[in-house]
Amino acid sequence: MKGMSLIVKTISDFVVGFIIIFGAYIVLYGHLTPGGGFAGGVIIASAFILLMLAHGKDVAFSKLGERAAHILDSAGALAFLLIGWVGVVGGYFFMNVFGRGEQFRLLSSGMILPGNIAIAFKVASSLFLVFSALAVFRRRSFRSMIEGELR
Amino acid sequence: MTVYFLCVVLLTMGLYCLVAKKNIVKKVIGLVIMDYAVNLYLIIIGYKKGGVAPVVERGMNSAMLERFVDPLPQALVLTSIVIGLGVLALMVAMCIRIYERHGTFDMSQISKLRG
Amino acid sequence: MNPVPLFVAIPLGAAFLIPMLGIWWKKSGEALAALSTATLAVMAILSIGSTAVAYHMGGWAPPVGIALVxxxxxxxxxxxxxxxxxxxxxxxxxxxxAYSGLPKYYSLFMLMVAGMNGVVVSGDLFNLYVFLEVASIASYALVAFGTEADELEAGFKYLVLGSVASVMILFAIGTVYAVTGTLNMADAAREISTRFSGAGAMNPALLLAAAMFLMGFSLKAALVPFHAWLPDAHPSAPAPISAMLSGVVIKSLGIYAICRVFFHVFGFDPNVMGSVILANSMIWLAVLSIVVGGLLAIGQWDYKRLLAYSSIGQVGYVMLGLGVGARVLATGGPRSLAALAILGGLFHLVNHAFFKSLLFLSSGAIQHATGTRDMKQMGGLREKMPITSAVTNLAALSISGVPPFSGFWSKLIILIAVVKAEHYVIAGIAIVMAFVTLAYYVKVQREIIFGSVRGAVERAKEVPAAMYVPLIILAIVCVGFGLLYPVFGYRILEPARDALMNSAEYVKLVLG
Known part of the structure; x- marks a missing residue:
């Protein structure tokens, strides 16, 4: 994938930052408004997918390397599991041991916020990996198809 | 009642697509339609006429809380969509691999295992 | 601390740690998977005889919170x-x-274990569905792990049919929620038993849900006529995965879920309309599976495919025991007779889990040594691979019901229960098909193990110790189950039977 035209590249460069900020907002306010870790993670992943569509695989991987994405993928899930373990302090798995805080404030409702952040990392990196894996697949199978036709 | 019936119609349409089409990508599409028919069904179960989104805001009283639609099926649907996404990614990846091996999407040409 | 959530947390943690550590440490998969499954196995054995508990996730008491039971x-x-x-x-x-991408293999394997343990401990219908999907997705990927043409085709079939099953199950869960207003299994059971008992009070929506559940779980358990994926998927997977799929996946995702949902949530009781229909359909599925699985197994020349068809037939016996027990309960027959039938079914479930995984692992060892699964190209394995041949013989004798091995006792209990319940025709079919089972395992022995050395066997050598030690352990378990029934049956099987039969006790356990 070489990327698309100059117009697409410029515009996508311009919006990618905003998309990521919007995704982060959805994640951080997931316990107060509609949204949460999964929805925000999908939005963040879509920013990287946009980069990949507009500029090609190499530019996208220079922003978020494949190896880094793999590590983030596992780390997000492990962080969520760890949050579950923290609850054991209170007697039960996934018990909300942090303070509930004041209603309608960002730092409230205990471990839902860290849980959302962990899930967002997991979802963003794994969706990005799924998309890149399918993109690589497509290129390779396309080549093999052409070779098959030449033979 | 009609909406439940329409959900079942959608489900059977997906099933028909899955059974009748030979192209494996179309089979995948049929499966996705079935999946979404069930998601729709779950959402309708929790729906209330004239209901509002179950989001608590500042200054709400209990009369307004009464008008909320049931949020539990929505949580179920969200989970089911995530699962469906995982299955879909796996299915598409498998379709591409099958195309690599066989050079076709036609199930009747792919099918070798029998007996 | 209560160990119940650890059965899910440990394999899940291992599944996510393995690919992460795999970037730097190539052997992470082997080490972590072996360590965590060893821990889990020890924990499972230690939990024998423990009192029944309901664990409240997050400290929320059911029916609000998720309960692990x-x-x-x-x-x-x-x-x-x-x-x-x-x-x-x-x-x-x-x-x-021999395969590449091993960290991924072990990671998926641990996900599958996490999903199965989750299904087994879950006390909540939707949670059961989620873990069922986790285990299923991992097993779809594992069936296609080799990415050869056959494996992909089998994996795709399994994926499509498995997803249809999941859709059915989700539909049924939604219907149960619509009728009862709860997803907690104990709470739903209480609602159904209080609101819909008495003559003619069965809700048609609940009957639809029951039918959908039966279809979905039968697809997962590969009962005939929902079996089409199994003879492709099980032989195509790598041997340890075949052993897992045939040994425990179809049982924990299919049979166990049927037990939990039908015996506990819907309940087999003369007061509940439709429970006789359900029990009858369970028996019909079982008889069909026994007959079709057995007859199709005879003609197979691919060793693993023969084993796969044999799985269908043997799972039919498990289902027959459970179904007859359910029918006795549903028609208000003597509870001791129902207890006998259910005990036979559960006994055969455990036996089949052990001897079928032994057979599939030994088929993997044979394939590893000879490079083929075709029975026509083998013969005289006894001389080249004495240990593998010995354990294969043991397992074959056990599965075909030769006394005093474990398979004989479990089939005997099921048959006695079926005869006592006065289903003479079904009992006759089951006896004939037990002889058919013996026939095709005699064929296995004649073609592969005995006779003169020929074909691919000439180059074969005994597999290394790391491969035959698990086989020997499984063989010891198979023999032990047959001879030491009084010791372990009292401690494992009877609590399981009592738990299955007492729906009211389950409700009391979870809801307090």
Missing amino acids: SDGLTVLLLIAVNVIAFLCIIFSLKYMT
């Missing part, structure tokens, strides 16, 4: 799943070295 039936399944998973991992250490 551990009773006799759970312990039975946990032992089968975790012990076999551990032995399959040990077998994989050597066997899987």
Whole structure:
């Protein structure tokens, strides 16, 4: 994938930052408004997918390397599991041991916020990996198809 | 009642697509339609006429809380969509691999295992 | 601390740690998978005889929160799943070295174990569905792990039919929620037993849900006529995965879920309309599976395919025991007779888990040594691979019901129960098909193990110790189950049977 035209590249460069900020907002306010870790993670992943569509695989991987994405993928899930373990302090798995805080404030409702952040990392990196894996697949199978036709 | 019936119609349409089409990508599409028919069904179960989104805001009283639609099926649907996404990614990846091996999407040409 | 959530947390943690550590440490998969499955197996064995508990996730009491339940039936399944998973991992250490991408293999394997343990301990219908999907997705990927043409085709079939099953199950769960207003199994059971008992009070929506559940779980358990994926998927997977799929996956996702949902949530009771219909359809599915699985197995020349068809037939016996028990309960017959039938079914479930995983692992060892699965190209394996041949013989004798091995006792209990329940025709069919089972395992012995050395066997050598030690352990278990029934039956099987039969006790356990 070489990327698309100059117009697409410029515009996508311009919006990618905003998309990521919007995704982060959805994640951080997931316990107060509609949204949460999964929805925000999908939005963040879509920013990287946009980069990949507009500029090609190499530019996208220079922003978020494949190896880094793999590590983030596992780390997000492990962080969520760890949050579950923290609850054991209170007697039960996934018990909300942090303070509930004041209603309608960002730092409230205990471990839902860290849980959302962990899930967002997991979802963003794994969706990005799924998309890149399918993109690589497509290129390779396309080549093999052409070779098959030449033979 | 009609909406439940329409959900079942959608489900059977997906099933028909899955059974009748030979192209494996179309089979995948049929499966996705079935999946979404069930998601729709779950959402309708929790729906209330004239209901509002179950989001608590500042200054709400209990009369307004009464008008909320049931949020539990929505949580179920969200989970089911995530699962469906995982299955879909796996299915598409498998379709591409099958195309690599066989050079076709036609199930009747792919099918070798029998007996 | 209560160990119940650890059965899910440990394999899940291992599944996510393995790919992360795999970037730097190539052997992370082997080490972590072996370590965590060993821990799980020990934990499962230690939980024998423990009192039944309901664990409240996050401290929320059911029906609001998610409950994890551990009773006799759970312990039975946990032992089968975790012990076999551990032995399959040990077998994989050597066997899987021929494949690439091993951290992914072990990661998926642990996800599958996490999903199965989750299904078994879950006390909540939707949670059951989620874990069922986790286990299923991992097993779809594992069936296609080799990415050869056959494996992809089998994996795709399994994926499509498995997803249809999941859709059915989700539809049924939604319907149960619509009728009862709860997803907690105990709470739903209480609602159904209080609101819909008495003559003619069965809700048609609930009957639809029951039919959808039966279809979905039968697809997962590969009962005839929902079996089409199994003879493709099980032989195509790598041998340890075949052993897991045939040994425990179809049982924990299919049979166990049928037990939990039908015996506990819907309940087999003369007061509940439609429970006789359900019990009858369970018996019909079982008889069909026994007949079709057995007859199709005879004609197979691919060794693993023969084993796969044999799985269908043997799962039919498990279902027959459970179905007859359910019918006796539903028609208000003597509870002791129902207890006998259910005990036979559960006994055969455990037996089949152990001897079928042994057979599939030994088929992997044979394939590893000879390079073929075609029975026409083998013969005289006894001289070249004495240990593998010996354990294969043991397992074959056990599965075909030769006394005094375990398979004989479980089939005997089922048959006695079927005769006592006055289903003479079904009993006749079951006896004939037991002889057919013997016939095709005699064919296996004649073609592969005995006779003169020929074909691919000439080059074969005995497999390394890492591969035959798990086989020997499984063989000891098979023999032990037959001879030492009074010891372990009292501690494992009878609590499981009592848990399954007492729906009211389950409700009391979870809801307090």
